[in-house]
Amino acid sequence: QVQLVQSGAEVKKPGASVNVSCKASGYTFTNYYMHWVRQAPGQGLEWMGIINPSGGSTTFAPKFQGRLSMTRDRSTTTFYMEVSSLRSEDTAVYYCARVSRIAGYYYMDVWGKGTPVTVSS
Amino acid sequence: DIQLTQSPSSLSASVGDTVTITCRASQSISNDLNWYQNRPGKAPKLLIYGASTLHTGVPPRFSGGGSGSQFTLTISSLQPEDFATYYCQQSDYTPWTFGQGTKVEVK
Numbered sequence: 516q517v518q519l520v521q522s523g524a525e526v527k528k529p530g531a532s533v534n535v536s537c538k539a540s541g542y543t544f545t546n547y548y549m550h551w552v553r554q555a556p557g558q559g560l561e562w563m564g565i566i567n568p569s570g571g572s573t574t575f576a577p578k579f580q581g582r583l584s585m586t587r588d589r590s591t592t593t594f595y596m597e598v599s600s601l602r603s604e605d606t607a608v609y610y611c612a613r614v615s616r617i618a619g620y621y622y623m624d625v626w627g628k629g630t631p632v633t634v635s636s
Numbered sequence: 637d638i639q640l641t642q643s644p645s646s647l648s649a650s651v652g653d654t655v656t657i658t659c660r661a662s663q664s665i666s667n668d669l670n671w672y673q674n675r676p677g678k679a680p681k682l683l684i685y686g687a688s689t690l691h692t693g694v695p696p697r698f699s700g701g702g703s704g705s706q707f708t709l710t711i712s713s714l715q716p717e718d719f720a721t722y723y724c725q726q727s728d729y730t731p732w733t734f735g736q737g738t739k740v741e742v743k
Contacts, residue, residue, distance in 0.1 A: 559723065612680075623672075
């Protein structure tokens with residue numbers, strides 16, 4: 516079945532970087548773009564960006580420009596998301612979410628379970 | 637960026653009730669509007685895409701409507717597992733954006 520398996524919880528100090536992985540299985544890797552979404556404690560969902568699994572091109576939300584990186588490894592069908600220069604406000608659960616398209620509509624239909632990231636000194 | 641404003645921010649209801657959540661966009665987004673359910677400690681779950689199409693496996697008590705800049709999510713005959721937070725999300729413009737969420741609580 517279609518699955519997105521994310522890496523485990525992380526604790527980082529301010530100023531450090533965090534790398535979260537998302538291993539995709541059960542579908543053709545290059546056919547579906549991948550989005551990343553985060554949710555701070557007690558807060559709503561925040562869209563971070565998207566990566567094209569074929570060419571690797573990315574688009575990020577403006578607030579993350581310069582601090583966010585998304586890559587993919589086609590050989591292991593794994594996506595990676597890195598946030599640098601971490602601050603306490605980056606404490607959140609980070610999700611990868613596959614995007615499907617039907618009749619011109621795009622939506623996130625399969626989600627990973629989430630990776631908690633805590634930024635604390 | 638497209639702003640999505642949900643109302644109400646929270647509501648109290650009982651099992652068997654019908655509830656409606658509204659999502660207003662800061663400009664027209666055609667029908668590029670999706671709804672998700674989010675339970676505590678769980679990943680969001682897609683309910684409706686394209687404003688009104690029920691995702692596979694979602695019970696028919698969920699329904700969506702609207703177009704342009706105003707949309708609704710209706711849950712008929714609330715079940716215990718429906719008490720959760722609901723988010724609208726637009727996919728017409730990058731960056732994609734979410735509403736702030738509507739928490740459906742037990743009365």
